[in-house]
Amino acid sequence: MHDATTRRQLIASGLFAAATQPWTAWAAPAWPNRTVRFIVPFPPGGPVDTTARIFATKLSEVWQTPTVIDNRAGAGGVVGATAAAKEAPDGHGLFVGAIHHSVNPSLMGKLPYDIEKDFAPISFAAMFPVFLVAHPSVPANSIQELIALAKSGAPLAYGSSGNGGGTHLAGELFNMEAGTKLQHIPYKGSAPAMNDLLGGQVQLMFSDAPTALPHIKSGRVKVLAVASRKRSPMLPNVPNVPSGVEAGLPGFEAYSWAALFAPAQTPQPVLDKINADFNTVMKDPEVRRRLLEAGAEVDPGTQEQMRQRLRSELDKWAKVIKAGGITAG
Numbered sequence: 596m597h598d599a600t601t602r603r604q605l606i607a608s609g610l611f612a613a614a615t616q617p618w619t620a621w622a623a624p625a626w627p628n629r630t631v632r633f634i635v636p637f638p639p640g641g642p643v644d645t646t647a648r649i650f651a652t653k654l655s656e657v658w659q660t661p662t663v664i665d666n667r668a669g670a671g672g673v674v675g676a677t678a679a680a681k682e683a684p685d686g687h688g689l690f691v692g693a694i695h696h697s698v699n700p701s702l703m704g705k706l707p708y709d710i711e712k713d714f715a716p717i718s719f720a721a722m723f724p725v726f727l728v729a730h731p732s733v734p735a736n737s738i739q740e741l742i743a744l745a746k747s748g749a750p751l752a753y754g755s756s757g758n759g760g761g762t763h764l765a766g767e768l769f770n771m772e773a774g775t776k777l778q779h780i781p782y783k784g785s786a787p788a789m790n791d792l793l794g795g796q797v798q799l800m801f802s803d804a805p806t807a808l809p810h811i812k813s814g815r816v817k818v819l820a821v822a823s824r825k826r827s828p829m830l831p832n833v834p835n836v837p838s839g840v841e842a843g844l845p846g847f848e849a850y851s852w853a854a855l856f857a858p859a860q861t862p863q864p865v866l867d868k869i870n871a872d873f874n875t876v877m878k879d880p881e882v883r884r885r886l887l888e889a890g891a892e893v894d895p896g897t898q899e900q901m902r903q904r905l906r907s908e909l910d911k912w913a914k915v916i917k918a919g920g921i922t923a924g
Contacts, residue, residue, distance in 0.1 A: 629660070631655075631661075631662045632665045634667055636675025642723050646720060647691045647853065649882060657876060680707075692853070694761045715860075720853040722851070725762070725851065726830070728800050728810070728817065730799075731814075737819060738773075738834070746774070752778040754782055756785040757783060762800065764915055765849035766799075770919075786806070804891075821835050822848060823835050823848065874895045
């Protein structure tokens with residue numbers, strides 16, 4: 596009887612000791628312990644997909660674990676986000692969100708997931724500068740000249756990648772801040788919009804860097820400004836729109852972005868490790884060089900900074916969508 600009681604006491608005390616240990620000591624195997632998948636809600640080849648492939652490859656080296664890109668395109672990013680929200684919260688299925696992630700709640704209404712409840716922000720990854728470019732025939736060489744031209748009644752239209760896309764919303768935000776009425780012409784993607792800008796069928800475009808840079812450098816379009824709070828290292832001589840010292844529209848800031856998320860309920864120690872390793876990788880000179888060549892400016896940070904940034908993006912684009920009466924499609 597005494598021996599049995601002693602055994603029970605030892606077992607109980609052992610369980611208690613285990614329960615008081617940190618999560619990493621007992622609740623799960625070391626992370627990662629198998630392949631880590633990055634769900635990208637767009638087809639291969641775009642800026643978000645390219646960014647994910649660059650940092651995923653480097654993280655594979657750091658973790659000494661395979662990483663794969665899982666492209667789940669469709670419905671403006673909703674298909675991929677829905678799949679990511681259903682992943683097991685163990686850090687082996689992560690989500691590479693983009694600007695669509697902050698636009699879709701206002702643009703589409705009810706979604707199969709809740710952005711703030713079903714996802715745990717890990718880190719902002721990179722921003723893709725948006726350049727305001729014009730056909731060479733447009734008689735304006737600065738933001739001030741463009742605003743004056745628009746207010747004079749000159750017919751000015753801007754092309755976008757489609758209704759509700761980042762390049763459309765940038766144009767609508769510009770109209771709101773500048774008091775202009777640039778006409779929006781939606782296309783099925785940035786490439787056909789750029790083609791019509793090159794041909795003069797539209798006069799302007801708020802274009803992401805990967806689409807715009809080759810044509811800016813060739814001189815086939817002229818660049819008026821970058822829609823960022825600071826000048827872009829890609830084109831350091833181009834003024835930035837929001838700065839009062841520069842183009843002078845302090846309320847105008849627009850850029851595309853990529854960020855890393857995990858499913859909600861992922862253990863905090865796992866989130867902390869991913870964030871720390873991710874920030875280390877994004878400081879690697881070779882990674883930064885490759886991303887800059889792909890049109891992305893590296894911009895990682897803390898989980899709380901990512902959470903605040905997402906909230907700011909959600910609020911900003913909700914106002915633009917409401918004011919412009921913008922719908923998907």
